[in-house]
Amino acid sequence: MNRSLILLSTILTVENLGKIFKDKQVISNISFEVNQGEIMAILGPNGAGKSTTIRNIMGILYPDEGKITFSNYTDNTIPRHKIGYLPEERGLYKNVKVMDILLYLAELKDYPLDRAKQRALHYLKKFDLEGKEKVSIDELSKGMGQKVQFIASIIHEPELLILDEPFSGLDPVSQELFKQEIRQLADNGTAILLSSHQMNLVEEMADRLFMIHRGKKVIYGDMDAVKTKFANFKCTIHGDNQKEALEQLPNVQRVEQENGHHIIYLHKEIQPVWWLKQLPDQLDVRELRLDRISLHEIFIDIATDKNLMQEAGEAYA
Numbered sequence: 001m002n003r004s005l006i007l008l009s010t011i012l013t014v015e016n017l018g019k020i021f022k023d024k025q026v027i028s029n030i031s032f033e034v035n036q037g038e039i040m041a042i043l044g045p046n047g048a049g050k051s052t053t054i055r056n057i058m059g060i061l062y063p064d065e066g067k068i069t070f071s072n073y074t075d076n077t078i079p080r081h082k083i084g085y086l087p088e089e090r091g092l093y094k095n096v097k098v099m100d101i102l103l104y105l106a107e108l109k110d111y112p113l114d115r116a117k118q119r120a121l122h123y124l125k126k127f128d129l130e131g132k133e134k135v136s137i138d139e140l141s142k143g144m145g146q147k148v149q150f151i152a153s154i155i156h157e158p159e160l161l162i163l164d165e166p167f168s169g170l171d172p173v174s175q176e177l178f179k180q181e182i183r184q185l186a187d188n189g190t191a192i193l194l195s196s197h198q199m200n201l202v203e204e205m206a207d208r209l210f211m212i213h214r215g216k217k218v219i220y221g222d223m224d225a226v227k228t229k230f231a232n233f234k235c236t237i238h239g240d241n242q243k244e245a246l247e248q249l250p251n252v253q254r255v256e257q258e259n260g261h262h263i264i265y266l267h268k269e270i271q272p273v274w275w276l277k278q279l280p281d282q283l284d285v286r287e288l289r290l291d292r293i294s295l296h297e298i299f300i301d302i303a304t305d306k307n308l309m310q311e312a313g314e315a316y317a
């Protein structure tokens with residue numbers, strides 16, 4: 001699908017959301033949108049407020065401030081049966097057969113049962129669970145149970161799908177299956193809000209991201225734009241060099257030493273070619289690599305209050 005040719009409508013709008021638990025402001029001024037056909041990632045360290053935000057959207061918690069709009073419906077009037085939700089807490093009813101639980105959940109969402117059955121069989125096959133329809137949930141492995149719960153969250157063709165840590169506990173093959181399925185759902189028009197600590201997967205999958213830290217927005221925007229804006233260049237040099245000497249090179253933010261090589265983090269807006277030309281002749285270079293820092297590194301920088309984001313300044317808007 002050529003995403004640039006399609007005008008995507010907004011499915012979910014969160015405006016100035018705030019939540020207080022026992023006098024503690026846990027989230028404040030949280031505002032973002034999720035559009036049809038996109039994967040919007042909500043990221044942040046443990047305790048940042050991601051699940052609280054999601055629970056407010058799902059009507060499990062009620063906001064103390066702000067407004068949530070889903071397809072022109074607001075707050076109490078939101079038809080939540082049009083939303084699919086994979087909660088952080090896993091677990092379906094234990095003594096129920098796989099197909100029975102899937103059909104029961106589809107019925108709760110007012111979805112036609114014959115179509116739900118077709119979809120259940122299709123997805124069970126897709127997730128290597130063919131023939132497990134009559135197996136009781138408590139006889140499944142953890143990963144298999146998670147696959148069934150994922151199918152339960154999409155069985156009714158939701159317009160908005162909210163996935164809270166969908167990859168945790170999955171083996172790499174199953175992670176890949178989930179990843180492909182989530183992408184395909186988005187390509188078919190579903191709006192997806194994805195919370196995950198797996199930064200490599202988020203970086204590969206998400207179209208836009210919202211990063212939250214201590215209950216407040218730190219970054220919100222298009223993945224490519226965020227990377228261009230915040231992902232400074234780093235230069236990895238293998239060779240016999242002194243860390244202190246590398247720290248004296250121009251426009252160096254910091255230097256880290258790892259087994260036999262150094263990673264030199266450059267300041268923002270440094271032209272890498274210009275910077276390479278400044279390197280002194282006596283530098284010992286057996287191998288040299290230049291890349292942008294990853295989303296994982298941006299995340300760690302924010303979560304540990306290092307200097308990248310402070311340097312970015314406006315990120316703490």
Ligand SMILES: Nc1ncnc2c1ncn2[C@@H]1O[C@H](COP(=O)(O)OP(=O)(O)OP(=O)(O)O)[C@@H](O)[C@H]1O
Pocket residue numbers: 021022026044045046047048049050051052053088
């Ligand atoms: N029911 C509650 N009562 C009181 N405080 C709560 C409650 N639920 C969450 N909190 C607090 O709200 C803050 C945000 O928690 P939340 O679960 O939203 O974080 P999170 O970003 O989802 O974290 P994680 O990545 O660990 O799942 C934390 O400080 C947490 O202790």
